Amino acid sequence: MFSSIQKKLLIYILSITTIFLVSIGILNYMWAEKVLVQVSERRAAAMAESAAARIESYLLQKGQFAWTMAQDENIHRFVKRVDTRYQDVSSDQDYQKILTTFKRIVAQDPDINIAYVAVEKTQRVYDSTEYENPPDYKVGSRPWYKAAVNARGLVFSSPYICPVTGKQVISAAVPFYGEEGELLGVAAVEILVDKVENIVSDVHLFKSGYSFILDKQGEVVACPSKDHLNMIHHSMGSGKGVNKLVSLMLEGETGWEEIVTDGVGKYVFYTPIKNLDWSLGVVVPKDEVTAAIIPLAKISLVTVLLGVIIISLCIILLTSRITRPLEEFTSIMGKVEEGDYTIRAQVESNDEIGRLGESLNHMLDKQQHLIKQVMDTAYNMGIAGHELAITIGEGSSTIPGVTDEMGAIVKKLDLEKMKQKSYEFTHSHAIRDLFEEIILLNYEQRAMTGILEDLEEDFRDLRKQITDTQQAAQIDEIIHSYYNITEQVVALSQRGEKVQMNFVDVSDYVDDLHQGITDIVNTLQIVNVQIENVAGLQSDLLKRATKTAMGLVQWSQKLLELTSRFQIIENSDMDKALPMEEKPVEEGV
Known part of the structure; x- marks a missing residue:
């Protein structure tokens, strides 16, 4: 079967050109994706660091109430004087003073749910609501109490539901000691989690992006909604790369990881919240990161098609100047094949x-x-x-x-x-x-x-x-x-x-x-x-x-x-x- 050289040249050059243009398009796509990922990483880092600073500032600001209570002389005198768990302190002047202090703090700051003092000697809590502790309640077994005693400084607990108000709160606790360094108790305030959740909810990239906070035990401190909470818990059990991400966050590292949950790729930027042993994570959906590349991909595809069409026309025009004399030679050889040796080729170039x-x-x-x-x-x-x-x-x-x-x-x-x-x-x-x-x-x-x-x-x-x-x-x-x-x-x-x-x-x-x-x-x-x-x-x-x-x-x-x-x-x-x-x-x- 006759095969034209012009067709072969057209196929060869178009193949090479198409491969070249497609390769450039792929490289551009990969480069654009990399740039978008880097930009997203930088934006997520900026937003995460800003949110972490805001949360840290917010919690430290609220934790100052605990520091203030830990240094209150009335509280020190009361703690030293109270002897037993069941002692009636309702008529005690120092108790009334500290109760007034607790109520003033709660009234002064709406983000404070309850202010209280846990006494080591009596193993009970004295708070602004005058909540009666259950008979078997012992403060020494409470996580926030142990964390404060062990840290010998301000600590924040994981979120929990307050048994008095039923609200989700975080405890900011500070231990205080006697003149001889003996542990007297822990002063603490319960901070409403709503403010932290609002800050976390404000940190998101693209439409379905969101943020969350993990404490040092790997528990979720804050996230935008219960749906996100359930999603995070589900991802921790089955997501690809999630365990590594959690480990890095618990170690207080800062970085950018790619995970897969339910078959969906996501990027997560994580950074620690200083002085809190918490880590903030910003989840960025991978498909939304690369969504901006789709117009570029379309433009690249159109460019490739236009390039192929233009190059095809140029190849046809250029190769015709080569193939036309060859076609003439082929026609001459056909006549020679029939026996006509009188015909000759027209030579027009050197x-x-x-x-x-x-x-x-x-x-x-x-x-x-x-x-x-x-x-x-x-x-x-x-x-x-x-x-x-x-x-x-x-x-x-x-x-x-x-x-x-x-x-x-x-x-x-x-x-x-x-x-x-x-x-x-x-x-x-x-x-x-x-x-x-x-x-x-x-x-x-x-x-x-x-x-x-x-x-x-x-x-x-x-x-x-x-x-x-x-x-x-x-x-x-x-x-x-x-x-x-x-x-x-x-x-x-x-x-x-x-x-x-x-x-x-x-x-x-x-x-x-x-x-x-x-x-x-x-x-x-x-x-x-x-x-x-x-x-x-x-x-x-x-x-x-x-x-x-x-x-x-x-x-x-x-x-x-x-x-x-x-x-x-x-x-x-x-x-x-x-x-x-x-x-x-x-x-x-």
Whole structure:
């Protein structure tokens, strides 16, 4: 399936750009969230520290009443004088004075619920309401009393319900001692929690944010409402990170923690309230902190979409300048695929695209030249195939005739008969008889020569006996004639010996000739067999050569048919298109 480069570039660049823009958007979102969290933390810290200072100031201000009562001489005298738990003190002047003091404090400050003194000696409380203590009531077991004695200073209790008025209060208690340092009792006032709760209720960030106070036992001192109180108690049992938060608050630390309650994320800033062993926590809902980021996220999303659209348009405009020449090259290659080698690319630049166009044109020139060479070669190959077929046809009609003639000549020689005649000639009886007669004639010549020599010797002896001159001359003449005859016979005998020796040489030559004829006959027989084999090979080779020549002609015709659909420039134009070093060298066929 065709895939456009422009589409690929568009996809690649848009992918990278989108990832980049989304990454920037995510980083901006994370940075904005971090900034908002930091701002919220700073605001919560400022509000918490302000509220803690207000609460501390408020409680210390109310606690001053306890300090004042702890230093009152009337209270000291009364405590020292009272002996038993059940002593009637209603008529005691000091008691009346301290009772007046208690009532004045309550009347002076509406945030004071009750003012009272707990006496160590009698283990009972004397308050502004003249509340009668239960029989089993002992102040030494009360938490606020123990805390004051142990602290030897001003302490504040956890909130509790006053048994007299039924209001939720906090006790501010101060121990006081005698002249010798013995514990006399604890002076205390009950402070209404409403004011503290109002201060806590004023501390909140965003719509559902709220604040709360924990004492050193982890009990909730104040919170905006009972719903918030129930929420805090529920979170302490199941919330993620709540136990750690409570531990840090009880240790008097200041910090910022993230918790999860009921699947909802929250931030809590906590700070201790000095001199009270309390800790103030400001709860900030996480979703409301990050709610301000939503418009920014929308703006970032719109920016990303606009950026993608603008970049897409720019990419399309820019890539079209690259892909348009490539599309033209693709169109050219499609026409070349159909056989049109006359088309060329338009080169309008000197960049990589221009170089690609020049390379494409150069390649087409080379391919066109190659096709022309193939066509010429196919044409020449067809001619050569025809000539080869003709030559093979002539050879096929000539070579078998020559082979048959040579075979006929060899057969006409009747080699076996020649061989037999040579053998018969060599072993003929006539030759043997002639040789024997020559030997016998030579022997007779030798015998005649002996006889003639004996006759000559006899005549010589007779010559010596004859004294007659005439007869002696006749005998000398006869001896001379015999001598001549003897010499002729000797010469004839020598010639016979030469004839015998020549006959021996002739006989040896005849034997050699017979052997040579025998070898020739054998060689001709082998040649006859080889001629028959060569005739068979020649016939097979002629058939194969004929088949090859026909195949060559067929392939040249098929090659010409294949190249006939190509459109090429004429030779003169093509020679101009080719560089000088690449022009072909014309060779004769």
